[in-house]
Amino acid sequence: MEYPSKLIENAVLELARLPGIGRKTALRLALHLLKAQTETTVSLAEALAKMRFDITYCRTCHSISDSEECGICANKLRDHGTVCVVSDVRDVIAIENTGQYQGVYHVLGGVISPIEGIGPADLNIDSLVSRAGADDSEIHEIILAISPTMEGDTTAFYLSRRLRDLPKVNLSTIARGIPMGGELEYADEITLGRSIVERQRQAR
Amino acid sequence: MEYPSKLIENAVLELARLPGIGRKTALRLALHLLKAQTETTVSLAEALAKMRFDITYCRTCHSISDSEECGICANKLRDHGTVCVVSDVRDVIAIENTGQYQGVYHVLGGVISPIEGIGPADLNIDSLVSRAGADDSEIHEIILAISPTMEGDTTAFYLSRRLRDLPKVNLSTIARGIPMGGELEYADEITLGRSIVERQRQAR
Numbered sequence A, B: 001m002e003y004p005s006k007l008i009e010n011a012v013l014e015l016a017r018l019p020g021i022g023r024k025t026a027l028r029l030a031l032h033l034l035k036a037q038t039e040t041t042v043s044l045a046e047a048l049a050k051m052r053f054d055i056t057y058c059r060t061c062h063s064i065s066d067s068e069e070c071g072i073c074a075n076k077l078r079d080h081g082t083v084c085v086v087s088d089v090r091d092v093i094a095i096e097n098t099g100q101y102q103g104v105y106h107v108l109g110g111v112i113s114p115i116e117g118i119g120p121a122d123l124n125i126d127s128l129v130s131r132a133g134a135d136d137s138e139i140h141e142i143i144l145a146i147s148p149t150m151e152g153d154t155t156a157f158y159l160s161r162r163l164r165d166l167p168k169v170n171l172s173t174i175a176r177g178i179p180m181g182g183e184l185e186y187a188d189e190i191t192l193g194r195s196i197v198e199r200q201r202q203a204r
Helices: A006-015 A023-035 A038-054 A089-098 A126-133 A150-163 A189-197 B006-015 B023-035 B038-054 B089-098 B126-133 B150-163 B189-197
Strands: A079-086 A103-107 A141-144 A170-173 B079-086 B103-107 B141-144 B170-173
Touching (some): A006 A023, A006 B038, A023 A038, A023 B038, A023 B089, A038 B023, A038 B038, A079 A089, A079 A126, A089 B023, A103 A126, A103 A141, A126 A150, A141 A150, A150 A170, B006 B023, B023 B038, B079 B089, B079 B126, B126 B150, B141 B150
Parallel strands (some): A079 A141, A141 A170, B079 B141
16 A cells, blocks of 8 residues: 555554554545544643553552552552462453452463463462462462463463462462353353363252 | 542543543553653654644645645646535545545535534635635636535535536536445445436447
């Protein structure tokens, strides 16, 4: 595609490097910014740069934070004995939005993926093991909330091996099964099979 | 949605002001930038700000340009007697990509839309009339290439009224009809009807 201006071409190419944004969408975004007030572009550019430079990570759970300790780890009302292990900050936000979880988190920063060259040493796994194995640790349960992909399952398996020497800590995983509103006939066979094998006794 | 950091919340809110980008996509983009190298964010922010501040518009056709005269208007090899009137710079890029047009352009900067409060005076219409009506004008054809929406048709009608006092200038519109690869049975009635009424004699 030819662009009428080098400036717009640069902006389009930079925007198109973002995930899920192609050249056409990037052009639409660039032209939108050109039509909007100058402030719109300035505040967007400033917010992005400020986020990139000023953000810190919680020293305990490695979640994104504005200070050394994130709001969840600093909250005395949360259950610090239960740690939910997730691969990404997005998962923390998703679980927080359910309003169903009162424990704390541990963000791995990814999953083990030999293809992408990500090994256990590249993730926040050692800090989880030392956090759970510390003498003054009050952790009694670690929930593995990692997406059930090939890489996710590998990571979960590796974690369970690393954590099995901690007798005080119970390991659990989030429940798998038919999602709410899901139709049985459209569920894949593995999910449906597991939902039958791991059926839940109904309270009555 | 609650965000673990004010910095990321700001970036997400700014990104979500872009057209077609919701909060979830914005969060994905922000987290992508956090994971990528700092330079990615810096060059994106710089490209956007530079585009917004440094871009100019061609004094003749009002298209986006890096200088006072855009590359198309400055090109002596183009047919300066034929002017294609479009609402937006995106249309210029789209028509240029076809490689089928050798004339020049005139960018209106939008269409007449009473609902959005856009009247003829807000568009580059006066400059088109004076450009076509100038004593030294070599313009002999004006092609109205405006999307056939309610607002687009209103704009085209208004333009044809403003331009009818120029006897030397022929007015035309882009051909309407069944798009290439389109199935007749799925075409809407108006398009199909016009494609029959305005059928083209086949060369043989």
